[in-house]
Amino acid sequence: MPKPRLLFILKAPIVGRVKTRLAEDIGEVRALAAYRSMVEHLFDNLASCWPFEIHFTPAEDEDLMHSWLGPDHPYFPQPEGDLGHRMARATAGAFRRGASSVILLGGDCPYVTPQLIEKTARELENHEVVIGPAVDGGYYLLGLNRPHARLFEDIAWSTETVFPVTLERVKEEGLTVKILPTLEDVDDLQSLTRAEAYMGKPIAVAE
Helix, strand or coil: CCCCEEEEEEECCCCCCCCHHHHHHHCHHHHHHHHHHHHHHHHHHHCCCCCEEEEEECHHHHHHHHHHHCCCCCEEECCCCCHHHHHHHHHHHHHHCCCCCEEEECCCCCCCCHHHHHHHHHHHCCCCEEEEEECCCCEEEEEECCCCHHHHCCCCCCCCCHHHHHHHHHHHCCCCEEECCCECCCCCHHHHHHHHHHHCCCCCCCC
């Protein structure tokens, strides 16, 4: 069976535009450094083993993305709209380009390992949806075997209701689902400290 395609849903690394909650604790420059470190950690661990696409915002910052992650990758600018609209468009586009299944990932959860992606791929052979809930009530991963726009509609993004409402939508659509272990996004100083311990290095060090 073909491998799922990873869809990295990312923001361009711009001071003041990423990890704004974390920036309240450690400042915008260090929050940007943490974001860059986490994305690079995920990208280095996953992109060499799986087909992938990078979906980025703002759309005008493709050159910045190239200089950050490298120019020779499939980049797609995210459209205007909320996160749900942008993820739905990324998903639909990937399937149009021939993906057999997709796994959406952000840049906030450094605990996503190659082994977890392999488990997700296996679960997608028997389930229509695979979802990884985050401690804060969102989700860090969403795997799909075909587009399901309803899963992204009318969601209060960045709130504790994201995962339960998404799961409710899954059930309303009559889809089979596998729930992965709960992991923690990095959103504040405490979660950053835990992530740095896990990664074995400080990750909020500005260049």
